[in-house]
Amino acid sequence: MRMTLEGLGDREGWKRAGVALPSYDIEAARVRTVRNPAWVHFGAGNIFRMFIGGIADSLLEQNLCKTGIICAETFSFDIIDEIYKPYDNLVLAVTLRPDGSSDRRIIASLSEAVRSSPSNAAEWERMKQIFASPSLQMASFTITEKGYALTNADGGFLPYIQGDMEKGPCGATSAMGQVTALLFHRFVSGATPVALVSMDNCSRNGKKLRDSVMTMAEKWLLKGFVGRDFIEYISDEKRVSFPWSMIDKITPRPSEEIGRELESSGIENMRPFVTEKKTFIAPFVNAEGPQYLVIEDNFPNGRPPLEKAGVYMTDRDTVNSVERMKVTTCLNPLHTALAVYGCLLGYKLIADEMKDAELSELVRRIGLSEGMPVVTNPGILSPEQFVDEVINTRLPNPFVPDTPQRISCDTSQKVGIRFGETIKSYVEKYGDASKLEAIPLAIAGWCRYLLAVDDDGNSFELSPDPMADELRASLAGIVWNKPESCGDQLRKILANDKIFGIDLYEAGIAAKVESMFREELLGAGAVRATLKKHLA
Known part of the structure; x- marks a missing residue:
């Protein structure tokens, strides 16, 4: 036929x-x-x-x-x-x-x-x-x-x-x-x-x-x-x-x-x-x-x-609320967290990552524990039902051949809305974002991803990103298995409000991101160990 x-x-x-x-x-x-x-x-x-x-x-x-x-x-x-x-x-x-x-x-x-x-x-x-x-x-x-x-x-x-x-x-x-x-x-x-x-x-x-x-x-x-x-x-x-x-x-x-x-x-x-x-x-x-x-x-x-x-x-306000719900809480930040850690841990399918105890727990905490307290409820769609479908049905679907490498494209253009908006909401509601744990872990994972070396010490190719050269230059001198090589290089990234929409030092979480990042520099298996430590 x-x-x-x-x-x-x-x-x-x-x-x-x-x-x-x-x-x-x-x-x-x-x-x-x-x-x-x-x-x-x-x-x-x-x-x-x-x-x-x-x-x-x-x-x-x-x-x-x-x-x-x-x-x-x-x-x-x-x-x-x-x-x-x-x-x-x-x-x-x-x-x-x-x-x-x-x-x-x-x-x-x-x-x-x-x-x-x-x-x-x-x-x-x-x-x-x-x-x-x-x-x-x-x-x-x-x-x-x-x-x-x-x-x-x-x-x-x-x-x-x-x-x-x-x-x-x-x-x-x-x-x-x-x-x-x-x-x-x-x-x-x-x-x-x-x-x-x-x-x-x-x-x-x-x-x-x-x-x-x-x-x-x-x-x-x-x-x-x-x-x-x-x-x-x-x-x-x-x-x-x-x-x-x-x-x-x-x-x-x-x-x-x-x-x-x-x-x-x-x-x-x-x-x-x-x-x-x-x-x-x-x-x-x-x-x-x-x-x-x-x-x-x-x-x-x-x-x-x-x-x-x-x-x-x-109406326009409702469209904006639905879009904000999706991209800041219920789907996009989960995708980005899976994308960068999936590349570091050698995954080729998003669905396979959802079988991983630490990665599935990471996205649950980003969406359910940290996102829900400040989520925008659009009224026409339930945030709780939406994120439940994402975590339990959509991302684990083994027959959707989506890859962390595809989702990792242009991450520098996405973290501002996917993580930055929730961080800003925490600052507005609580005075700072120090309560957050999973989102800083996702940001630390992105910074570790930018070194283009996986958790076993093997080099891999970064997905296309318009800021890739600038970001990698900011991390110059950092060696994937030598935490002592990390000085203040992260400051150029974490303080850049054009990337996150807010200075993460002023938001009260930059020190936490830096600490997690250094933990992920302890050598082979350090990324996995850091995930286990903070998601226990």
């Missing part, structure tokens, strides 16, 4: 393979989507294909929507060429259950795939058509936090022709340059309202998106490429809104084992592979079952009935 529109005709074969197929008319939905686009999404990667695409698929199945999603990719164009087009934009979604079973379904809501780039005239023209359409209600994004950055080259403002006469700016070098140019095209095409919804896993994502677009537009105003009326258009939330959101679904890289299982059940060409731009991807997406998407309900041109597909629609 081939995963194409024609291949879906063998419904009995797919049934034997345990794969559920859509019941709606896929081709009719695609025709309607092309003619009257309602939803375009930037970022064609895995979490979009399974989670966001699954939401749209559910709405089509329930006959609550008539159109699907248009997928726009601004960077990894090889994804479109190698994963979308050969498979007629279909996705095989594999939900991994803790008992080893899986649910398999074909998602067919990704109605059109476009390489969004002004360097490709035909596809850029299609993007302009989409944004000029009055039917467009929302543009959503999963482009990672880095995708909201602007580049110096965006100042080049490569012109494009609108109609026969008008010239406008086009930032060809970044996603934000393209989005702002497309908003300008929508403005000159009738200024119809639209919502731009960041669904990226970062704090105040809607604000990040809005700030990037506004910064770009203001630069264009200074250059004379746009008028004040365009600024007023994108500044008016009744015409262009930037709803905040919180997204949560563990979606690891595709498993080669799952690819083999799918092929053994009769489905062709399911093996993962690496694209030219080094993206590890497959025709299928594997992920855990639990998923959460909370969105601020601010859509000036209307929206699909997202709540009918499990999305929480609420």
Whole structure:
């Protein structure tokens, strides 16, 4: 069986393979989507294909929507060429259950795939058509936090022709340059309202998106490429809104084992592979079952009935509270603690770490003992139930192939929100954070991880981090098995409020972190011994 529109005709074969197929008319939905686009999404990667695409698929199945999603990719164009087009934009979604079973379904809501780039005239023209359409209600994004950055080259403002006469700016070098140019095209095409919804896993994502677009537009105003009326258009939330959101679904890289299982059940060409731009991807997406998407309900041109597909629609303050609950207490700090200690102790799977007595106890104390006293309760989700599901169901799932090495990426950019916010809350509530024990242990583990030597004395490769060179330079002279080599090198890191959001010396826990770090420098097995000592 081939995963194409024609291949879906063998419904009995797919049934034997345990794969559920859509019941709606896929081709009719695609025709309607092309003619009257309602939803375009930037970022064609895995979490979009399974989670966001699954939401749209559910709405089509329930006959609550008539159109699907248009997928726009601004960077990894090889994804479109190698994963979308050969498979007629279909996705095989594999939900991994803790008992080893899986649910398999074909998602067919990704109605059109476009390489969004002004360097490709035909596809850029299609993007302009989409944004000029009055039917467009929302543009959503999963482009990672880095995708909201602007580049110096965006100042080049490569012109494009609108109609026969008008010239406008086009930032060809970044996603934000393209989005702002497309908003300008929508403005000159009738200024119809639209919502731009960041669904990226970062704090105040809607604000990040809005700030990037506004910064770009203001630069264009200074250059004379746009008028004040365009600024007023994108500044008016009744015409262009930037709803905040919180997204949560563990979606690891595709498993080669799952690819083999799918092929053994009769489905062709399911093996993962690496694209030219080094993206590890497959025709299928594997992920855990639990998923959460909370969105601020601010859509000036209307929206699909997202709540009918499990999305929480609420106000901005509640979105912010849910996001804060997740990233400061119930999931993200636990992930980071497991990531750094997993690398030090030689683990390759997060799930295996949850079988480790010390590591499972560490995350329990971070989430339940130290996080709960200062957790933000959003009201629509219970922090206690959320963290219970994380600790007892999600992280231990042995069939979710997530790795500490993946989670360790960019840790310097994460510890401020994942640990720093709880530390600040303790300072505000108790005067200092000296009551904390597990969080300082996690921070000490991160500093020990930066030495790039595991608990047996073997070197390992650090995961990518924009501050890696600076942080390692701060620790110069420290030897992994000589605690006497550690002087005051940690001060540059622990006192840096740009890393943690607070000076850890002023918070009253830096001395504790330093002491734990030195204990982890006592030689082979010292990391394990330190964990046992402080988690007894």
